[in-house]
Amino acid sequence: MRELKRMKMGALVGVTVMGMALAGCADTGSSNGNNESGNNSEDVELTMWLWPGFGLENLLKEYEENNPGIKVNLQEAEYADIHQNLITALAAGSGAPDISGIDEGYLDRFMENPDHFHNLMDLGGEELKDQYLDFKWQQGTNADESFLIGVPTDVGPMVMAYRADIFEEAGLPTDPDEVAEKMGTWEEYIEAGKQLQEETGSFMFNNLSDLYTAILEQGSPQYFEDDGTFIAGESERNQYAWDLATSAVDISAGIDRSTTEWGAGVAAGEFATVFLPPWMLQNIKNDAPDTSGLWNITNMPEGSGNFGGSFLSIPSESDHPEEAYDLVTWLMAPEQQLRIFEENGPFPSTPEVYDDPAIQELQDDFFLRDDLGALYAEAAEEIVYGYKGSLHEPVGTLFRDALQTIEDGTNSKEEAWNGAMEEAERQINR
Incomplete structure (x- = not known):
């Protein structure tokens, strides 16, 4: 990523x-x-x-x-x-x-x-x-x-970009403050995504892995305690992110951010929101130049995070x-x-x-919002520290890969979770 x-x-x-x-x-x-x-x-x-x-x-x-x-x-x-x-x-x-x-x-x-x-x-x-x-x-x-x-x-710092035209077609609010109020929680975001998918045929976001990561990064502890104890199975934050992500499979486009299909999906409006650190502003502009003026930006549900x-x-x-x-x-x-x-x-x-x-005063005519910098500054100061540990990235990869097996129909939610946990414990204990 x-x-x-x-x-x-x-x-x-x-x-x-x-x-x-x-x-x-x-x-x-x-x-x-x-x-x-x-x-x-x-x-x-x-x-x-x-x-x-x-x-x-x-x-x-x-x-x-x-x-x-x-x-x-x-x-x-x-x-x-x-x-x-x-x-x-x-x-x-x-x-x-x-x-x-x-x-x-x-x-x-x-x-x-x-x-x-x-x-x-x-x-x-x-x-x-x-x-x-x-x-x-x-x-x-x-x-x-x-x-x-x-x-x-x-x-x-993380915020959320959304296609205002697709939101309008779905009957959702388009003003950034109203969107933030309508989708103040992840449960509300997922419900809005179901409405959007039903009304427009577009998906709400690109894939389960990115939704999971956005939620996971908003709190701690995640996979390890400060003393290095592996707690992914008991971590409330990890379980919360997993349960929400797996409940949203029907509104996910199933497109990996690292593929060329992601850029094509952004351009075609296959998914209507993007969890957006500052460096991704240019990605959207590069991959979907014809969507200029269609994107607005607001706070993510339940606060910021760091990516x-x-x-x-x-x-x-x-x-x-x-x-x-x-x-x-x-x-x-x-x-x-x-x-x-x-x-x-x-x-x-x-x-x-x-x-x-x-x-x-940072603004970009590509995006409808004219106070992008102020929004990112606010989001940056909301980021909280959480211990990760030396094996955070390998363990995170296992959970993200497990979500992909749910998305492609290979495993059930329970099978995917158990597989990720077993492999994580094997790698940690070897």
Whole structure:
């Protein structure tokens, strides 16, 4: 899911093939240039691993111009490849970059081995806390906040886009405030979806997995307690998300977000709502340009949630942690996050910029609502922290895959649940 997010954020330049990066990063990651000691900020080359979508190219050029002697070697690869390559390099003890992006879905896995990273608290990280949303800061620190794995980048606050024309045809309200009131709970949303499907033939949403994930991300605990205890079978949040999603199979289009069919479905009006973090605004515009002026946006039922967001970490192999820290803290300072948002779209995790006109007055003629930025800022501040654990993503994949078997008629609700639980327990206990 996050891979799709990053791939559709826009064209980027200066991409280095990761195969070449892995071949040379052991040298470039600690390159001293002409400075034999390696401690002088001059002649320092910092290797950075990212997947597409961060939107840092112009800022990196600016930083190099303002910091003579610092060279940033940006190397990009696919989302999954970045994380797997980092896992491999850290395990081998060689080949890691000076700076690497880490998505929130992988964060707890890396947090289990803090010795693989420079503790940013030792470099002054305690001074950063007040700049970022509370939940985002908690994601990147350990329980007593003595260890900080990375500097927060963007967040993915969730709202809901809907086709106003299809809602009108179905006899549903079309004003955003009225839609939010009509669908204040997920049960009400599902009932509205049944009405819409009956009256128009369109489905309410794309697939059970996305509905499940949207509901799951609104609360905690989900699959694990803070101490790592596996509780997916007893978790009220997980059971709630599962029961609601499986009750809505008749109003789901059964289209995976990561497929080309999703874009075609958006364009054709096969489903009428999209659970929408900021990065997906451009996806809708790209995939369904002829639907301009037909979409409006409102709050999701029962509040916000988070879908996406990353951190910039400094692996312990880096011989230039101070220079790397100076770079990442500058890149992700509030003023730079605001610039990244204006130029590329990733939503800032720094709430002090939420009152800036660039956010408060954000609008897009493609969408009917004229206060998109204010809506996203409100949603971002509603996000609550929830512990995930290093196996959150694999377990989540099992439940999402199980929902797919219900959607395609392979399994019943009970069979799918039992299968996901059994496989999750097998993987955890092996």
